[in-house]
Amino acid sequence: MKIKINHIDKIEGHMGFEASLFNGNIKEAFVDVLEGARLIEGILRGRPYQDIPVINCRVCGVCPVVHNMSSIKALENALGVKVDKVVILFRKLLMLGEIIQSHVVHIALLSGPDFLGETNDLKLIKKYPKETELAFSLRDFSIKIMEIVGGRAIHPISTEVGGFKVLPNKSKIEEILKDCDKNLKSALNFYSFLAGKVKLPELETELRPVSNSSKEEYNFYGDDERIISGQGLDMSLEKFYGTIKELQKPKSVVKETELYNRHYFVGALARMLNQHELLNPEAKKLFKKLPQDKIKSNQFYNLIVQWIEVVHAIEEIKNICEKLLSLNIPRSSRQKIELREGEGIGSVEAPRGTLIHYYKIGKDGRIIDSNTITPTAQFLNDLEHSLKIYLLQIKDLPDAERALKIKSLVRAYDPCISCATH
Amino acid sequence: MEDKKIKIGIFSLTSCEGCENVISTKPRELLKAIEGVELVEYKFLEDEPMRWEPFDVAFVEGSTITGKNLEVAKKARQYAKIFVTLGNCAQFGGIHKMKNYRGKEKLAAEIYKYPKTIENNEVMDMEDIVKVDYNIPTCPINPKEFLRIAYDLISGRKPIIAQRTVCYECQRRGYECILMKGEPCMGPITLGGCGAICLKSKMPCEACRGPYEGANFDSHFKLIDKMAGKKRREEILEIFGVKDKIEKIMKEKKQKTK
Numbered sequence: 001m002k003i004k005i006n007h008i009d010k011i012e013g014h015m016g017f018e019a020s021l022f023n024g025n026i027k028e029a030f031v032d033v034l035e036g037a038r039l040i041e042g043i044l045r046g047r048p049y050q051d052i053p054v055i056n057c058r059v060c061g062v063c064p065v066v067h068n069m070s071s072i073k074a075l076e077n078a079l080g081v082k083v084d085k086v087v088i089l090f091r092k093l094l095m096l097g098e099i100i101q102s103h104v105v106h107i108a109l110l111s112g113p114d115f116l117g118e119t120n121d122l123k124l125i126k127k128y129p130k131e132t133e134l135a136f137s138l139r140d141f142s143i144k145i146m147e148i149v150g151g152r153a154i155h156p157i158s159t160e161v162g163g164f165k166v167l168p169n170k171s172k173i174e175e176i177l178k179d180c181d182k183n184l185k186s187a188l189n190f191y192s193f194l195a196g197k198v199k200l201p202e203l204e205t206e207l208r209p210v211s212n213s214s215k216e217e218y219n220f221y222g223d224d225e226r227i228i229s230g231q232g233l234d235m236s237l238e239k240f241y242g243t244i245k246e247l248q249k250p251k252s253v254v255k256e257t258e259l260y261n262r263h264y265f266v267g268a269l270a271r272m273l274n275q276h277e278l279l280n281p282e283a284k285k286l287f288k289k290l291p292q293d294k295i296k297s298n299q300f301y302n303l304i305v306q307w308i309e310v311v312h313a314i315e316e317i318k319n320i321c322e323k324l325l326s327l328n329i330p331r332s333s334r335q336k337i338e339l340r341e342g343e344g345i346g347s348v349e350a351p352r353g354t355l356i357h358y359y360k361i362g363k364d365g366r367i368i369d370s371n372t373i374t375p376t377a378q379f380l381n382d383l384e385h386s387l388k389i390y391l392l393q394i395k396d397l398p399d400a401e402r403a404l405k406i407k408s409l410v411r412a413y414d415p416c417i418s419c420a421t422h
Numbered sequence: 423m424e425d426k427k428i429k430i431g432i433f434s435l436t437s438c439e440g441c442e443n444v445i446s447t448k449p450r451e452l453l454k455a456i457e458g459v460e461l462v463e464y465k466f467l468e469d470e471p472m473r474w475e476p477f478d479v480a481f482v483e484g485s486t487i488t489g490k491n492l493e494v495a496k497k498a499r500q501y502a503k504i505f506v507t508l509g510n511c512a513q514f515g516g517i518h519k520m521k522n523y524r525g526k527e528k529l530a531a532e533i534y535k536y537p538k539t540i541e542n543n544e545v546m547d548m549e550d551i552v553k554v555d556y557n558i559p560t561c562p563i564n565p566k567e568f569l570r571i572a573y574d575l576i577s578g579r580k581p582i583i584a585q586r587t588v589c590y591e592c593q594r595r596g597y598e599c600i601l602m603k604g605e606p607c608m609g610p611i612t613l614g615g616c617g618a619i620c621l622k623s624k625m626p627c628e629a630c631r632g633p634y635e636g637a638n639f640d641s642h643f644k645l646i647d648k649m650a651g652k653k654r655r656e657e658i659l660e661i662f663g664v665k666d667k668i669e670k671i672m673k674e675k676k677q678k679t680k
Contacts, residue, residue, distance in 0.1 A: 009469040012439055036436035036487025037540045042529030043520040047657065054628070055661065058517050061440020061562060105446065109467065121467040125453070136449050143447050151623035153447055154440045154562045158623040165624040250536040332624070407469070418438050 003391075007034065008407050010110045010119070012062050013417025017406055019391055029388045031380060031410070035421040037253045044370045049075050049161060049361055052370075056357070057155050059372065060419045062105065064155045065098040065146065066350040067357075067372075067419075073222070073346030074357040075161045079337055086324070087163045087333050090149055092221050093176075093320050094156065095348065096313040097145030099220060100138060101153070102351035103268070103306040106414050107194070108135035111303050114408035115198040134190045138310065141183045145317065148172045163333030170325060177321040184282065184314045191286060191307050200300040201405070202393075205386045207297055208262065209270030210378070212237075212349050218271070218278040218312060220349040227347075227354065229264065230273050230296075237347050241356060246373065253421045256381045257373060263381035266353025267414065269295065272305040280319075283312035299386050300412045306351075339365040350375050352414050376420035383413050428576055429477035430456070431463035432508070433498050435484030435491040437516065440562040441509035442466050442483055448565045455572055476501050479575050481558075483508040485515045486551060488541045499552040504575060507548045508568075510561035510630045510662050515545035517561075519663030547667060556581055559631040560616055561662055567615055583615050587634045588627045592618035600626055606650040606658060611637040611668070630662040639672050 005017040019029035040059055044052055056071040057064035069091060076083065106112075108131075109121050118124045125132045143153040148168050150156030158165045209230045212222040227233070227240040235243070246255040258264075272279075273296065276287050286308045295301045341363045347356045353375030360369035387409060394405045434442060445452055446466060463472045480502035486492045499505050507513040515522075521529055522545055530537035548554050558571055567583075574581035589609035592599070595618060601607040607626035609618065613634045620627055633639070646655045659665040 007471070009465040010467075014434075034488075034490065036491060037530060037534075037542055038436065038487065038518050039521045039526065039529045039533060039542075040517070042533050043517065043524060045532075046524070048654075051657075051661065055517055055520075058438050058440070058561065061438035061443045064438070064440065105443070109446070119469045122453075122461070139447070139449070151625070152619060154444050157620050157625045248535045251539040253534075253540055 001395075003402070003406070005403055005406060008410055011411055011415050011417065012060065012419070013415075013421070015410075015415070015417050017387070017410065019387070021391070021395060024395070026388045026391055029391055030384055031387075033252060033254050033417055033421060035253060035417050038422060040422045041370045041372055044367050047367055049079070049359075049365050049367060052359065052367060053159060053161070056372070059374075059422045060416055061154055062416060063098060063102050063350050063352065063419070065094055065150065066348050066355050068156050068159055069095060069221075070346045070348045070355050070357045071359075072159060072161050073348065074344045074359050075346070075361070076344065077346055078342040078344030078359050078361045079161065079340060080342065081162050081335065081337060083163055084333070086167075086327055086329060088221065088223075089320050089324055090164060090167060091159070093317060094146060094149040094159070095220050096317050096320070097142045097149065099313050099351050100142035100310050101146065103310050104135050104139045104142065106351070107303060107307055108132070111408070111411040111414065112194070112198065114404070114411060115200060115303070119404070131190060131193050134186045138183055138186055138190070141179055144179075145176055148176065160334070162335030162337055165334060166332050167329055169331075170329060173321050173324050177318060177325070180314060180318040180321070184311065184318075187307070187311045187314055188282065191311065194304065194307055198303070200298065200304070201408075203298045203300055203386065203390055203409075205297055205299065205389050207269075207273070207299070208259070208264035208382075209273040210259065210264045210266050211271040211274045211354055212347060213274060218275045218280070218316075222347045222349065225347070228274055237345055237356070241345050241358065241373075244373070244378075246377075254377055254380060254417075257378045258381065263385050265299070265379040265382040266375045267302055267379060268306040268309050268351070269299065269302040270353060271349060272308065279308070280312045280315035282315055283308050286311060300409065302414065303412050306414070339363060350419075352376060352416055352419070353379060372422050374416070374419040374422065376415045376417065379413060380415070380420065383410065383415065427458060427460040428479070429460045429462050430479045430481070430576070431461070431472070431477055431498065431502065432481045433463055433483065433494055434465060435482065435494060435512070436487040436518065437484030437509070437511045439483070444562045444565050445568060448569060451565075451569050455569055455576065459576060474501055476503075478502065479504045479506060481506050481508045482512050482548070485511045485518050485545050487518060487543055487545060489543070492543070492551070495548065495552055504555045505552060506556045506558060506571070506575070507554055508558050509563045510559060512548050513557045513559055514547050514632060514663035514667060516663055517661060519545040520660050521545065523660050523665075545663070547663070557632075559583075559613065561630040564616060564619070583613070585634065585636065586614045587637060588612040588614045588616060588618050588621070588631070590614055591616070592621040595622070597621045598624070600624055604649060606646045606654060608658065611639055611642050628658050628661050629664045632664050633668045633671055635671055639668060
C-alpha cells in the first residue's frame with residue numbers, strides 16, 4: 001500500500017509525505033521537502049559581518065528574531081565582543097515576544113485546529129469567537145513587545161553585534177509591564193479552553209529531548225552555552241556542535257542531523273522535559289497537571305506545552321520589565337568593534353527548538369565560512385520515526401481520515417521548512 | 423444564482439513567509455477586509471488544495487527558485503484578472519537573488535554533497551517573468567500598506583503608492599540623518615511608503631522597497647562611493663536584489679537624454 005500526501009498546508013514552508021506499507025509493516029515513510037534551495041549560508045560568505053544578522057533573520061518570517069540573535073551571538077563569540085546586562089535583558093525580552101507570537105500562530109491557526117475538528121480557520125474563528133479574541137490579543141501583546149524592542153514585529157531593525165542601535169526608554173517598558181497581568185489572565189483562560197477541548201491522540205515513541213540549559217532560569221537565550229538531553233547528556237555548545245552529524249540525502253535541500261547515530265528532537269516539549277523545574281509559578285502549576293508518563297513519549301503534547309511556555313513567557317516578561325526599570329537604560333548601546341580573525345558558535349532556543357549558527361571571520365571582518373543548524377533539520381529525523389510508529393496505529397483508517405491524522409502529527413511538531421532549507 | 427463574491431488568492435513561493443505572517447499580525451482588520459470575499463488560496467489558514475479557475479486578484483509572495491514556483495506564478499497570472507506581488511522577494515527576488523551575484527553553482531557545491539540533484543534556478547524579478555499589475559513592496563511588507571491596497575483592489579479602485587523617497591519621509595519625521603554621519607544610506611534613491619521605519623532605529627536604508635525612479639542615482643552613488651567604495655555600494659544594493667532594476671533605470675535614463 002502506498003500513501004502519498006502531495007502538500008501539507010498550514011506549516012511554515014512547503015512539504016509533502018510519502019510512505020509504503022507491505023504486509024501491514026512500514027517499508028518506508030519519509031517527508032518530502034518541496035522548498036527551493038536559497039543557499040543563504042553561501043550568500044553570507046564574503047560579506048562584512050554587519051550584514052549577517054540582517055540577512056540571516058530573513059531565513060524565517062515566523063521566527064526572525066532568533067536567527068538574528070544566534071547570528072549575533074556567534075559573531076560576538078568570533079570577535080570576542082562582550083555585552084552588558086541591560087543588552088541581554090532586552091534581547092531576552094525581544095525573544096520572549098517572538099516565542100509568544102510564534103506559539104500563538106502555531107496553536108491557534110496552524111496545529112490546534114486539527115484537534116478541534118475544523119482545519120479551516122475562517123470557520124473555526126466563527127465557532128469560537130471569544131477564544132479567537134484571546135489569541136489575537138495575546139498576539140497583539142507579543143507584537144507590541146517586538147516593535148518596542150526590535151523596531152518592527154517581523155525582521156528586527158535595532159539589534160546588532162555589540163548591542164542595540166537604539167534602546168527603548170523606560171516609559172515603553174512601563175507600557176509593556178502594565179499589560180502583563182491582563183495578558184497572563186488571557187493566556188490562562190485560553191489554556192483552560194485548550195486543555196478542556198483538545199483531545200490528543202495516543203502515541204508512544206522513544207523521545208530524546210535536547211535543548212539549551214542554564215542553572216538560573218528556564219532558558220531561551222542560551223546564557224551558559226550548554227546543551228543537555230533527557231538521557232543525561234550535558235556538554236558545551238562547542239562540543240555539541242562538533243558531535244552532531246549533518247546528513248544529506250540526494251535531492252534533499254535539508255541536512256538532517258544525528259546525535260551518536262540516532263535521531264533526537266528539539267522544541268517546546270524537549271525544553272519542557274529538560275527544564276520544567278525552572279518554570280515560573282503559573283506555568284509550573286499547569287505543567288504539574290499534565291499526565292507525566294504520557295508527555296515523555298507523545299509528541300502531540302508539544303502543542304499543549306507550547307502554551308505553557310506562553311504562560312511562562314508572560315511571567316518572565318514581567319520579571320524582566322521590573323528588572324529593567326530598576327537599572328539605568330542608555331539611549332543606545334553600540335560598541336566599537338575591533339576586527340580580528342576568529343571562529344564563533346552561537347545558539348538560542350527558537351520557538352521550534354535549538355538553533356545554532358557558526359561563522360569564521362577573516363581579519364578584514366568578512367565571513368569566510370558559515371553554517372546554520374535549524375531546529376527542524378534536527379527533528380525531521382525524529383518526526384519520520386514518529387510517523388512510522390503512528391502510521392501503524394492508523395493504517396486501517398479511510399484515506400482522507402488517515403491523511404488528516406498524518407498531517408496533524410506533522411503539524412504538532414511545528415516544522416519550519418523555510419528555516420530547514422535556508 | 424451566480425456567485426458575485428470577489429475571489430482572492432494568496433500564493434506562497436520560496437520565501438521566509440514573513441509577508442504572510444505580517445498579514446496575520448492585523449487579524450481583525452484582515453477578517454474585516456475579507457468579509458464577503460472568497461479566499462481561493464491562503465495556506466496559512468486552510469488546508470484545501472487549489473482548484474485552478476478564473477479568479478480576481480492574486481497576491482504572490484516569494485521568489486521563483488524552483489520550477490514549481492515558476493509554474494504557480496504563471497498559473498496565478500493566467501487565471502487572475504489582477505496580479506500583485508507581495509513583498510521584496512516576489513518583486514525583486516529578495517535576498518535569494520544574492521546567489522546569482524555570487525555564482526549559484528559554486529555556492530550549491532560549497533553547501534551540498536549532491537549539488538547537481540538540487541533545483542537551483544536563476545532568481546528573477548517578477549516583472550521579467552509575468553505581467554505584474556501592482557507591487558506591494560518592502561521586506562517585509564507593512565500591514566497598513568497591504569490592507570490599504572487590498573481594500574482598493576477589492577473595491578475596484580486603482581491603488582496608488584505616493585511617489586516620494588524614504589529620505590523625504592525620514593526628514594519629515596525629524597529622524598537624525600545617518601547619511602550625514604557617514605553611513606551609506608540609500609534613503610535618497612529608494613521609494614518611500616515605509617515611513618522610514620529603519621531610520622527610526624538608526625539602521626541605514628538598504629533599498630528594499632526598490633528604486634524611486636525620479637531619483638538622481640548618479641550623484642547619490644558618487645557620494646556613497648566616496649564614503650564606502652563602489653564595492654560596498656553594490657553589495658548593499660544586492661541584499662534586496664534591487665541592483666539590476668536600478669541599472670536598468672539608469673540605462674533607460676541615459677538613452678533618453680541622448
